[in-house]
Amino acid sequence: AMHQVWRKRQGIPWNPEQPKGLASNAAHICTTGVMANIPPADPGDLTEAFGWRDPPKLVRAIEGTLSTGPEKAVLRAKALAASLEMMKGAAYLTSLLTAGIVPALNKCCYPEEEPDSKLRAGAVGVIGRLARDGASRIAMLENETFK
Numbered sequence: 114a115m116h117q118v119w120r121k122r123q124g125i126p127w128n129p130e131q132p133k134g135l136a137s138n139a140a141h142i143c144t145t146g147v148m149a150n151i152p153p154a155d156p157g158d159l160t161e162a163f164g165w166r167d168p169p170k171l172v173r174a175i176e177g178t179l180s181t182g183p184e185k186a187v188l189r190a191k192a193l194a195a196s197l198e199m200m201k202g203a204a205y206l207t208s209l210l211t212a213g214i215v216p217a218l219n220k221c222c223y224p225e226e227e228p229d230s231k232l233r234a235g236a237v238g239v240i241g242r243l244a245r246d247g248a249s250r251i252a253m254l255e256n257e258t259f260k
Contacts, residue, residue: 163195168205168212171196175217175236177226186229189221193235200242207248215243215252 120127163171173179174192196214199205221227221236240258243249253259 163192163199168199168208168214171199171209172212172214172217175214175221177221186227186232189227189232190235193221193232193239196239197242200239203246206243206246210248210252214239215249215256215258218243219256219258 117127117129163174170179171192174188175196177185177189179192180188196209199209218236218240222233222240224233227233227236240253243253
């Protein structure tokens with residue numbers, strides 16, 4: 114009855130829902146609850162949730178292992194953009210390094226792995242941003258970013 118208390122505090126009248134019976138509920142579910150043949154989503158419309166506490170998911174998207182379908186390139190581009198946003202704070206930069214962003218970016222820079230030159234350039238831009246931090250430079254040397 115907490116719903117009733119909230120409505121009362123807001124000054125909104127509340128009447129509890131009256132049961133209508135099994136036949137009425139089943140008819141409602143049959144007419145509104147089923148949607149057949151959902152069209153596939155356009156890869157450009159995809160929104161991937163990269164939160165401040167989810168660097169491993171972000172790294173998997175940059176590696177290309179989060180999705181192997183046609184949306185792989187779109188998710189990789191969005192992950193690169195999200196990683197640049199996350200690198201504004203030292204704590205988040207450290208969590209990205211711990212999750213393994215440097216090997217993922219190294220992998221993304223090869224034409225065999227990523228045929229799209231724009232995404233490769235984006236990965237190089239993220240590596241350039243990483244190069245500003247001392248711990249990132251050490252991680253790049255350990256992962257042989259500079260060959």
